[in-house]
Amino acid sequence: TKPFALIAGPCQMESRDHAMEMASALKEMAQNLGLGLVYKSSFDKANRTSGSAKRGIGLDKALPIFADIREELGLPVITDVHEPDQCKKVAEVVDVLQIPAFLCRQTDLLVAAAETGKPVNVKKGQFMAPWDMKNVLAKLCDAGNQDVLLTERGASFGYNTLVTDFRSIPIMAETGAPVIFDATHSVQQPGGQGNSSGGERRFVATLARAAVAVGVAGLFIETHEDPDSAPSDGPNMVPLSELETLLTDLIAIDYLIKTPATETA
Amino acid sequence: TKPFALIAGPCQMESRDHAMEMASALKEMAQNLGLGLVYKSSFDKANRTSGSAKRGIGLDKALPIFADIREELGLPVITDVHEPDQCKKVAEVVDVLQIPAFLCRQTDLLVAAAETGKPVNVKKGQFMAPWDMKNVLAKLCDAGNQDVLLTERGASFGYNTLVTDFRSIPIMAETGAPVIFDATHSVQQPGGQGNSSGGERRFVATLARAAVAVGVAGLFIETHEDPDSAPSDGPNMVPLSELETLLTDLIAIDYLIKTPATETA
Amino acid sequence: TKPFALIAGPCQMESRDHAMEMASALKEMAQNLGLGLVYKSSFDKANRTSGSAKRGIGLDKALPIFADIREELGLPVITDVHEPDQCKKVAEVVDVLQIPAFLCRQTDLLVAAAETGKPVNVKKGQFMAPWDMKNVLAKLCDAGNQDVLLTERGASFGYNTLVTDFRSIPIMAETGAPVIFDATHSVQQPGGQGNSSGGERRFVATLARAAVAVGVAGLFIETHEDPDSAPSDGPNMVPLSELETLLTDLIAIDYLIKTPATETA
Amino acid sequence: TKPFALIAGPCQMESRDHAMEMASALKEMAQNLGLGLVYKSSFDKANRTSGSAKRGIGLDKALPIFADIREELGLPVITDVHEPDQCKKVAEVVDVLQIPAFLCRQTDLLVAAAETGKPVNVKKGQFMAPWDMKNVLAKLCDAGNQDVLLTERGASFGYNTLVTDFRSIPIMAETGAPVIFDATHSVQQPGGQGNSSGGERRFVATLARAAVAVGVAGLFIETHEDPDSAPSDGPNMVPLSELETLLTDLIAIDYLIKTPATETA
Numbered sequence A, B, C, D: 001t002k003p004f005a006l007i008a009g010p011c012q013m014e015s016r017d018h019a020m021e022m023a024s025a026l027k028e029m030a031q032n033l034g035l036g037l038v039y040k041s042s043f044d045k046a047n048r049t050s051g052s053a054k055r056g057i058g059l060d061k062a063l064p065i066f067a068d069i070r071e072e073l074g075l076p077v078i079t080d081v082h083e084p085d086q087c088k089k090v091a092e093v094v095d096v097l098q099i100p101a102f103l104c105r106q107t108d109l110l111v112a113a114a115e116t117g118k119p120v121n122v123k124k125g126q127f128m129a130p131w132d133m134k135n136v137l138a139k140l141c142d143a144g145n146q147d148v149l150l151t152e153r154g155a156s157f158g159y160n161t162l163v164t165d166f167r168s169i170p171i172m173a174e175t176g177a178p179v180i181f182d183a184t185h186s187v188q189q190p191g192g193q194g195n196s197s198g199g200e201r202r203f204v205a206t207l208a209r210a211a212v213a214v215g216v217a218g219l220f221i222e223t224h225e226d227p228d229s230a231p232s233d234g235p236n237m238v239p240l241s242e243l244e245t246l247l248t249d250l251i252a253i254d255y256l257i258k259t260p261a262t263e264t265a
Helices: A016-033 A058-071 A085-090 A106-113 A130-142 A170-171 A199-216 A240-258 B015-031 B059-073 B084-091 B108-114 B130-143 B168-173 B201-214 B240-258 C017-034 C058-073 C082-092 C107-115 C131-141 C168-173 C201-214 C240-258 D015-035 D059-073 D083-093 D108-117 D130-142 D168-173 D201-214 D240-258
Strands: A006-007 A037-040 A077-080 A098-101 A120-124 A148-152 A179-182 A218-224 B007-009 B037-040 B077-080 B097-099 B120-123 B147-153 B179-182 B216-226 C005-009 C037-040 C077-080 C096-099 C119-121 C146-153 C180-181 C218-222 D007-009 D037-041 D077-080 D096-099 D120-123 D148-152 D179-182 D220-224
Touching: A016 A037, A016 A058, A016 A218, A016 A240, A037 C240, A058 A077, A058 A085, A058 C017, A077 C146, A085 A106, A098 A106, A106 A120, A106 A130, A120 A130, A120 B037, A130 A148, A130 A170, A148 A170, A170 A179, A170 B201, A179 A199, A199 A218, A199 B168, A199 B201, A218 A240, A218 B168, A218 C168, A240 B240, B015 B037, B015 B059, B015 B216, B015 B240, B059 B077, B059 B084, B059 C077, B084 B108, B084 C017, B097 C082, B108 B120, B108 C180, B120 B130, B120 B240, B130 B147, B130 B168, B147 B168, B168 B179, B168 B201, B179 B201, B201 B216, B201 B240, B216 B240, C017 C037, C017 C058, C017 C218, C017 C240, C058 C077, C058 D108, C082 C107, C096 C107, C107 C131, C119 C131, C119 D077, C119 D108, C131 C146, C146 C168, C168 C180, C168 C201, C168 D201, C180 C201, C201 C218, C201 C240, C201 D015, C201 D168, C201 D201, C218 C240, C240 D240, D007 D015, D015 D037, D015 D220, D015 D240, D059 D077, D059 D083, D083 D096, D083 D108, D096 D108, D108 D130, D108 D220, D108 D240, D120 D130, D130 D148, D130 D168, D148 D168, D168 D179, D201 D220, D201 D240, D220 D240
Parallel strands: A006 A037, A006 A218, A037 A077, A077 A098, A098 A120, A120 A148, A148 A179, A179 A218, B007 B037, B007 B216, B037 B077, B077 B097, B097 B120, B120 B147, B147 B179, B179 B216, C005 C037, C005 C218, C037 C077, C077 C096, C096 C119, C119 C146, C146 C180, C180 C218, D007 D037, D007 D220, D037 D077, D077 D096, D096 D120, D120 D148, D148 D179, D179 D220
Antiparallel strands: none
């Protein structure tokens, strides 16, 4: 029985110190819980609701920090790419490249990510049917990379609202790709605060429990020691202090549903 | 730890023999599994997609059969009402009155159901926000009946499609009412077969697992020994032969999430 | 060239005096504009968001007032029915029976309305695909009544929001039934004010212009001399003082699109 | 009274000959009708449903052809850009840069397009509320370019379906930017044919009439002499042979609604 993998970290990379502290804390937590961890942070929030919102420290400052996290803490890292020509450079440092949801059909970006040979995690667009992700996967495979993860992060439901259709998990799993559930972006309210996106942190546990019970290969959870002061995604990130309890509950469900009935009897 | 209650039965009451057979089989299954069971069937499918579809055997023929199920098998029964003046008559026989989703805002029907004094299960309309069910609940309470259940059965998502928003379970639970998840109507495709509704039976387990992991007071599952020959809801009903395995999985999740961590440790 | 028919009036019948004043004003306006008018008011708002909201004066008080409007002003009248056993009584007085959107699939109500022999206007449910209204129409035709109107009034779009899909007008028109556009309910925000429905009156003209340009047989517009004081639907009703200007604009579009190009050249 | 501008052309640039023929035919048509025309074609379909679908002739081959259209036919041209570093090069040749809907929140692309000084047409994302386009506009204005057009092209409505919410036209117009209606992409069915997007060409006229009646600064219509053989967007493009009749109808509505009542009396 293999538990779900955890992709976690603060939405933005804020500084070297902050990243090392968060990564250390998450590493210890994951070890205690027996979870595989991939540390996630963005070097650039390339599609903020508002142009005046903080975008992050940028690729050049972030890559050495990712390298340090890998070396000093021994953690694999994941970050998102936004332009084809970022892929090669980023892939020299990080372990997994991530394709943002809005960009999940941009062929050049998918191909450039695939051609790095690194695993690629593609977030399903808010405008995509789950069965259409097979075409996205094919773009990557046709570029020679079959090491692809697919992530559910909510579908457009009227304005400023997302809904998670949990049928998408088995539908995407039929492609053979591991399916990840992004529990913190799924509770986002895109653009819902006028100049920034809102979110309903209180439903992260609700949706994460549902996803684990359906059966996922991994969970994606953004976390921060003080979400309300974070430069982005504050309304939907999980406070670091609450993450271990949440994960403990989720691990129990995950273990249960992944264990053959004969073993639990 | 109280497990979820099970509301189950074939969509339509077809005949006395069929009803007794189904009810007996479900009673035995529920006893084996340690589940409370309420037997469900409709005497009238009052809003079929097509006027030429089978509507059922009717109130007058159905009530004596419900009475027999209660007496001979000792099972509580639930059925749906469509007109205010049906409520009193139906309440003389059945244990729980159910308000169909399309009718969940019809004040007279809600009041007439409430005034019977019997518990009332209201299905959330496909057009309703979960937070608006507090107003429905208030209509029943104001009529003197606080014994109300609220059921999630999917929300309109484009045409001929429903999506289940699992946030609705904690949102409706905040009213204090027990929340039921209707796992078979939630996979319906309303009007999706041109002259009748379609459905995706294969996702019943997916959505039911999610609901139980979120935490529900009850599950509503329509079942039939031969769904593809059933007079209604065939595409979404669970074959009776597959129900026990499904329930066994769900009970394990339910037990896990309802048991305090200290007890499982 | 036949202009669109106008179905108009205040949402609720409030009193005999109010009804006669509104009907007189609308009659004069329609005559000035050369529009056929059917006076609309509800005797009962049977599905208010909240049970404590005003429901109306009731069938028994309303029917004599409808009779007076017909006799004294010579206006045809339309009102909505909610139970099968109301149809016959209402049909003795009014010219057109209307089926509310939530009830558009209730077979008994449709059949009872059809059997009166009076024209029946069915509002498309917020949860219905436009192509599925052919089945609703068939229920009425099979009951012996082919004098059916179909009305577009918005589709569920996320929570507390409707969207009007103008493709529905030609799709429903393919059935052969005259298609009406309900310009005031289409801007409703169902349940959007917590205990009552909101609405965006400022978009009535936007959507009405779109509908007329697509081509409709009729427009349904609720109006009131003081919408903000009206007992229901205030946020979306058009002030009576603004109606003539709105209609004048709409008539010009309607005339243009219904006139063969050779005549306008 | 200024009529709507027309942005038209085949979805993809196929060859020099094809482009010159299409542009010539459209130029003549627009002159006959008294419409301003901007010739549109894509040099790269960067987000095809399937990786094996035709993407186009590419930037390097396309720019000289755009230059020829401008010089030989005197037509302004518009094309879409997908990466920030394309903007400058493209802006040397084309008159208007277009931001694809999926990319409408990519800050770097918006800024790069703005900094060319050329007018920028941004398509509203299928996942965006119309009121959130003010933030997109601000990103461009803050980059020093106020010459921005906003285009409605449908919103996600369930899976594989778009709906056009015509309230978006006045809402986006409140920003002060000219609003364009894209009549051919609004009838797309994204991913709706399994490996490619479907579309319902028959509703182009329906939605275009609605948009013009609401009031738009421009219409965007993709056209082809043989849509069913076109390399992309065949199901939704308008046959060139039907375009003049469609435009004639739309011009009449446009003229009517933009002419002060006193002038038409």
